Amino acid sequence: MQVVSISSLKGGVGKTSVTTGLASAALAAGIPTLVVDLDPHADASTALGVRPDEQLDIGRMLKSPRRARLADNVVPSGWVEHSASSKGTAASVLDVAIGSAYTGIYDRPDLGRRDLRRLSAVLAGAGQYELVLIDCPPSLNGLTRMAWSASDKVALVAEPGLFSVAGTERTMRAIQLFRQEFAPGLSPAGIVANRVRTGSSEHTFRLAEMQSMFGELLLTPHIPEQANWQQIQGAAHSVHHWPGDSAKNAAALFDTLLGNLMGAGGTGELAAAGMVRNRSQR
Template structure:
């Protein structure tokens, strides 16, 4: 069972889009998955087609982490019903893609001075869940308390970067910060992996920056890279899984996320940590 944080130092690099793409690939692969929307803006919750539910969000559960039952308060993604209809010929197909809903309340923990006790709040919640093969944590675009809380609960961190000067420099700084954090708070955390997002194949700048990233990060830069997709905003605006969206470009994007997910699952299998979902 893997717990994977998707992080970035700066906003606007498509961190949540990558989270949604990996969730889509996990659903298509039949991997029971939980998405924890730790970003107070709750964009992943919206993108996963979650309708308003009379249940607490992740912020409220973090506040009561010792007593809150995460497994009782997750909600299914709206993608699940679509997936069932697409595969109605298989009565044994019972997809699982649950969401711990994003909450503005979680912002109270997004500060730089969280102590060890607060950093373990998400770990405490996840320790009481079972039945998932994968947990994806969508982090805020910062290195404050919520991101560090996610790192504490994870056994792998994925850093999302665009092939541009500022994003690459920010990723290098995040790698250094993550290594310091790992030494002090999370010694079992695997080395971070990096996903290059919104890559334009015809751009000389992107070609140069990708070569620079390969030189800087080596095998930590995952393959394949994610190409820029013109209709990605339309797919997210419809709260749709990329695997269920028509058209050749969506099909190619789905294949990219399938390959990335396979890479992440296979390279992380040695460090898997069992986490059980309640019920």
């Protein structure tokens, strides 16, 4: 099982869109996947079309993690029905640990080691999944650090803009510091350039800057700005089951990105360490 946190220091860069795009690719590939919606806004839960009954949301599971019974409280994504009907086969697994505002009580900068292990304890019951995607809030407070404690890898989402690139560099530094103190097994999976406008000279410049700064940590392919993405999410559909060439092209990009993300490993960690060191010497 691989546990990957999808993080960003800056809001509005499409972090949840990347999470759901990767979840869509995993569903299409038949990879048993759990999405943990750790953002108090719970946008991933909405986009994934969950219909909770009596299940506990992730915030209440975190409150009593050793009694959480994850398997009893996850909710199948509404996407699963579309996937099964389009293929005419048995449904693949895409479950959701439902987000809620309740998680906000843990989004503090002063969480101790015991609190940082809460999500790890909940995910001890996630052995039936091959992939766990954690949609983090856009901050480096307690919830993101809790997610990092439970993760094998961190994928960062950034737009090719000045503030987003600067925020990504700061987040890379934070990952290295967090790894040294709390999570020696954690490594950066890479950086996803999202909402890229191919005709923008600013975006072209910033992508080249990101390549220079982050090297092989800048994952490919880059995800272009998609005009109908909000429509897809608002309809609670996966991009793989949305009609039209634009959605089909986006789905293919997420298929490739998922493969590259799951294959990222130790060399990326070394590159990240070198990047932080080199930048600090300038």
